[in-house]
Amino acid sequence: MNKVVLGIDIGGTNTVYGLIEQSGHVLFRGQIPTFGNEPAQNLANRLREKVDYFLEDHPDHELTGVGVGAPNGNHFTGVIQDPPNLNWGDVDIVSILKKKFSYDIILTNDANAAALGEKKFGIAKDMNDFVMITLGTGLGSGIFTNGSLLYGYDGFAGEMGHLSIDPEGRLCNCGRKGCLEMYVSAKGIRKSVNELKVKNPDDTFIQSLPEKGLDGRVLDKAFDAGERAAIELYQFTGEKLGIGLAQAATLLSPEAFIIYGGYSNAGERLLEPARRAMDEYLLSSHKGKILILQSSLPQSEAGIIGAASLIWSPRTV
Amino acid sequence: MNKVVLGIDIGGTNTVYGLIEQSGHVLFRGQIPTFGNEPAQNLANRLREKVDYFLEDHPDHELTGVGVGAPNGNHFTGVIQDPPNLNWGDVDIVSILKKKFSYDIILTNDANAAALGEKKFGIAKDMNDFVMITLGTGLGSGIFTNGSLLYGYDGFAGEMGHLSIDPEGRLCNCGRKGCLEMYVSAKGIRKSVNELKVKNPDDTFIQSLPEKGLDGRVLDKAFDAGERAAIELYQFTGEKLGIGLAQAATLLSPEAFIIYGGYSNAGERLLEPARRAMDEYLLSSHKGKILILQSSLPQSEAGIIGAASLIWSPRTV
Numbered sequence: 001m002n003k004v005v006l007g008i009d010i011g012g013t014n015t016v017y018g019l020i021e022q023s024g025h026v027l028f029r030g031q032i033p034t035f036g037n038e039p040a041q042n043l044a045n046r047l048r049e050k051v052d053y054f055l056e057d058h059p060d061h062e063l064t065g066v067g068v069g070a071p072n073g074n075h076f077t078g079v080i081q082d083p084p085n086l087n088w089g090d091v092d093i094v095s096i097l098k099k100k101f102s103y104d105i106i107l108t109n110d111a112n113a114a115a116l117g118e119k120k121f122g123i124a125k126d127m128n129d130f131v132m133i134t135l136g137t138g139l140g141s142g143i144f145t146n147g148s149l150l151y152g153y154d155g156f157a158g159e160m161g162h163l164s165i166d167p168e169g170r171l172c173n174c175g176r177k178g179c180l181e182m183y184v185s186a187k188g189i190r191k192s193v194n195e196l197k198v199k200n201p202d203d204t205f206i207q208s209l210p211e212k213g214l215d216g217r218v219l220d221k222a223f224d225a226g227e228r229a230a231i232e233l234y235q236f237t238g239e240k241l242g243i244g245l246a247q248a249a250t251l252l253s254p255e256a257f258i259i260y261g262g263y264s265n266a267g268e269r270l271l272e273p274a275r276r277a278m279d280e281y282l283l284s285s286h287k288g289k290i291l292i293l294q295s296s297l298p299q300s301e302a303g304i305i306g307a308a309s310l311i312w313s314p315r316t317v
Numbered sequence: 318m319n320k321v322v323l324g325i326d327i328g329g330t331n332t333v334y335g336l337i338e339q340s341g342h343v344l345f346r347g348q349i350p351t352f353g354n355e356p357a358q359n360l361a362n363r364l365r366e367k368v369d370y371f372l373e374d375h376p377d378h379e380l381t382g383v384g385v386g387a388p389n390g391n392h393f394t395g396v397i398q399d400p401p402n403l404n405w406g407d408v409d410i411v412s413i414l415k416k417k418f419s420y421d422i423i424l425t426n427d428a429n430a431a432a433l434g435e436k437k438f439g440i441a442k443d444m445n446d447f448v449m450i451t452l453g454t455g456l457g458s459g460i461f462t463n464g465s466l467l468y469g470y471d472g473f474a475g476e477m478g479h480l481s482i483d484p485e486g487r488l489c490n491c492g493r494k495g496c497l498e499m500y501v502s503a504k505g506i507r508k509s510v511n512e513l514k515v516k517n518p519d520d521t522f523i524q525s526l527p528e529k530g531l532d533g534r535v536l537d538k539a540f541d542a543g544e545r546a547a548i549e550l551y552q553f554t555g556e557k558l559g560i561g562l563a564q565a566a567t568l569l570s571p572e573a574f575i576i577y578g579g580y581s582n583a584g585e586r587l588l589e590p591a592r593r594a595m596d597e598y599l600l601s602s603h604k605g606k607i608l609i610l611q612s613s614l615p616q617s618e619a620g621i622i623g624a625a626s627l628i629w630s631p632r633t634v
Contacts, residue, residue, distance in 0.1 A: 152446050152570025154570055156603065159567045159568070159602075160567070163567050164564060166484055251458075251569070253474035283491055285398065
């Protein structure tokens with residue numbers, strides 16, 4: 001029998017899942033809507049169906065466990081705590097999945113899952129100290145120290161999106177000011193675009209951007225075409241990112257920050273100004289030493305193979 | 318033979334040393350001036366003499382290693398890098414000590430040594446995730462994650478004194494602005510006192526404080542006597558400390574911050590406002606969960622017994 005693990009990456013809009021071999025090879029992969037307005041049981045039922053379809057066609061494969069990455073997923077308790085963009089409140093996802101899948105089920109947060117994926121199968125393979133930054137609706141982080149994931153005392157270490165870079169900065173949903181994700185994330189970029197709209201009433205490009213559902217590829221194209229506002233937007237966002245990374249590096253001294261998720265596709269457009277700002281704000285003993293890299297894993301895979309490695313190698317978790 | 322380790326805690330003004338048994342018991346302890354204007358060899362010679370005096374009188378004791386804590390001490394290279402308040406530049410202290418002591422010699426920074434001491438023999442014995450904060454001339458930190466000291470990629474993790482709490486704040490010697498130690502340390506408190514002097518020209522207490530060598534005990538007494546300026550000073554300093562701790566907690570999620578060193582003797586005068594500010598600035602998921610404690614070890618001992626445990630239990634380092 002070919003043993004496989006189900007890796008699940010629960011997102012605010014969609015949930016990616018896949019059956020993964022111990023080598024990290026993704027046997028098959030799919031995506032379904034999360035339906036955050038329905039109870040989480042609904043998602044568990046639909047995932048079970050999808051997996052059954054596959055296993056019926058592949059009787060030589062045996063499911064041996066389920067690894068789950070989710071926003072605000074607490075590794076210690078198995079509970080997703082009031083996840084943003086989902087109306088679930090606190091939900092004991094491990095118990096819910098257990099009813100549908102009678103295997104080992106392990107939960108971590110989505111950024112930790114991506115960090116695990118990068119450590120097991122990506123460019124962080126030989127790194128013991130690195131930070132995975134996920135740029136989605138918000139900004140998440142998964143921190144490796146001394147070769148293992150940092151959970152902290154209560155399982156909630158790595159809330160780098162809420163590192164404040166300016167005590168008088170933008171107000172965050174969390175009630176505090178200047179949180180990094182209010183500048184560097186889909187949410188933050190939307191705020192920056194709105195500020196640019198006010199500042200540049202005659203700029204046809206910036207005025208043409210939609211209020212919601214801004215597509216990063218549109219910004220990338222505009223940047224490449226030399227649109228002043230798109231360049232200013234990435235410079236500004238990259239600089240804020242660099243300031244936040246310098247703050248984190250002062251405590252953690254990592255080998256690299258690895259950027260993952262939607263907006264990471266901007267690549268050097270964002271990372272070049274981030275690198276410059278980080279080096280400006282780093283202590284002299286750190287300057288020029290810390291890498292900012294783009295994730296080496298396919299956008300849709302780091303989360304699920306990282307989640308699967310919760311089962312395959314619990315000891316490094 | 319009774320095996321002992323020499324623990325050395327090199328400070329900007331004085332160096333504390335002691336012979337320590339595996340139990341953590343300090344057999345004997347002394348203090349000599351560091352003489353930062355003399356070469357480091359001079360300090361090594363004087364330490365060797367002191368240890369020889371003791372061992373000649375105690376022939377049943379055998380020295381088996383030397384552990385050293387020093388500001389900017391790099392565990393990986395054995396080099397103290399341009400230590401503040403010492404004119405040594407970069408000095409390979411491990412090689413220098415090796416010439417006088419032909420044993421295992423291990424270096425770490427002073428705050429890490431104190432953290433090790435607290436972990437081995439103090440209130441952090443059962444903690445896997447905590448941060449030791451040393452309040453001396455500057456502010457140092459030693460971070461435990463997953464039960465071991467965090468060195469990071471290059472050995473320089475834990476520079477919490479240089480976490481910026483205000484991008485437009487006080488200018489630090491490091492060239493950056495708003496570093497925590499510009500508010501919370503002897504250096505920072507001196508600056509705050511000078512600001513209070515300008516703000517309160519008629520306050521006889523605050524005007525009576527010396528420009529240099531401000532004694533924390535004078536402030537403590539004034540606080541207890543209800544001096545408005547002393548109360549304001551500790552409130553202000555404690556609040557800045559709390560903001561810095563909240564920032565660090567957002568990344569590290571520790572069980573406790575443990576405060577050590579000269580100004581930690583202020584105790585609740587400083588820790589009460591720090592606790593209040595930290596809880597105000599923490600994410601709601603962390604609020605009320607993270608302790609701020611005073612070190613349980615004698616002021617002069619955590620450094621040397623921590624340094625000694627570099628030899629006694631290298632695996633937890």
